[in-house]
Amino acid sequence: MAMVVRRTARSVRQSVPRGLEYRLKILWRYTRNMPNGADASATAAKESGRYVEELRQNGFVVIPDLIDPDKVTAMAAAWKNELSHRDRLIPLLKLTHGDNAPSELLEAGYDVNKADVLLKDPMTVFSGYAEFALNDTVLRIVNSYFGRCCALYDCIVWRNPVNDLAPLGSFLWHRDPEGPFLVKSFLYMNDVDEEAAHFVYARGSHTMKFQALKTKHRLTNEEMERIVPRDQWVRLLGKAGTLILADTSGFHKGEKPRSKERNMVQGVYTLVPPEKPVAVNQQWLGDLTPAQTKALRFVQPF
Ligand SMILES: O=C(O)CCC(=O)C(=O)O
Structure with a gap:
């Protein structure tokens, strides 16, 4: 019986046009977040208005100099140190294939010189990651973009070494x-x-015109160019310390030509509680700004 109900619910849901589903989600998230209405938007507009504008227009913005270079160096050093502690790493393969991945593949997934790896619970490992994910200027830009106060949904530290594995997952x-209501910082x-x-x-793909399209979850370049022409695909490159903010409910991907490694920290900001609350070491949090207090509303104390 339960299975029939579930199947019926799924088929009703699948028959709802994506544009309508998306609008309903927006409405639902707005109403659930009434108490988090963004008075923060006014303050962000003064200081960082041009970043908010670019984010609105293109779906992404690059900010080369917001994060203190010494802090970037400290985050990179902490990550280098963690790479030798296997028990604190998660192979990306485990996330894309789950525990069903063949064990020899998973084993190879821990080889940090060959496979993509993530750090477990970064905000309990190094204070710099928590500080980055809670950067007040970033939070206020995101608040202004959402028109609501965002919540920190996740913080991810990862490494993509040189390899020639076929493109998978992200x-x-x-x-x-x-x-909707999703911004990631990179x-x-x-x-x-x-x-x-x-x-x-894919520049501009965060707008309703594209959001209304029903597509497969993962698309090849050939499939993508039928939706957004190649001349709108923007490669986001930069020196160490480059910060990118992107509305990742628009189309995006990682590009694979790999003769150099990449190490990256991400903050993820939304209006919805994560399935598994992200952990942060509370002892590292000093006096919090209003935007930071709101951003911590779904976070698990550690
Ligand atoms: O590897 C990348 O740059 C893409 C990451 C990505 O797709 C994501 O975080 O959603």
Whole structure:
């Protein structure tokens, strides 16, 4: 019986046009976030208005000099140190294939010189990651973009070494399912040029025109160019310390030409509680700004 109900619910849901589903989600998230209405938007508009504008217009913005270079160096050093502690790493393969991945593949997934790896619970490992994910200027830009106060949904530290593995998962075009109201920050911890894995965004694909389209979850370049022409695909490159903010409910992917490694920290900001609350070491949090207090509303104390 339960299965019949579930199947019926799924088929009703699948028959709802994506544009309508998306609008309903927006409405639902607005109403659920009434108490988090963004008075913060006014303050962000003064200081960082042009970043908010660019984010609105293109779906992404690059900010080369917001994060203190010494802090970037400290984050990179902490990551280098963690790479030798296997028990604190998660192979990306485990996330894309789950525990069903063949064990020899998973084993190879821990080889930090060959496979993509992530750090477990970064905001309990090094204070710099928590500080980055809670950067007040970034939060106020995101608040202004959403028109609501955002919440920190995740903080991710990862490394893409040199390899020639076929593109999988986030290396194919996709829209992140946590949207609408989704912004990710990407901080490159080393210089990233076209020879390293890098972030690529389909300019303008965060708007309702594109959001209304029903597509497969992962798309090849050929499938993508039928939706957004190649001349609107933007490669986001930059020196260590380059910060990118992107609305990842628009189409994006990682690009794979790899003769150089990439190390990156990400903050993820939304209006919805994560399935698994992200952990942060509370002892590292000093006096919090209003935007930071709101951003911590779904976070698990550690
Ligand atoms: O590797 C990249 O730059 C893309 C990352 C990505 O797709 C994501 O974080 O959603």
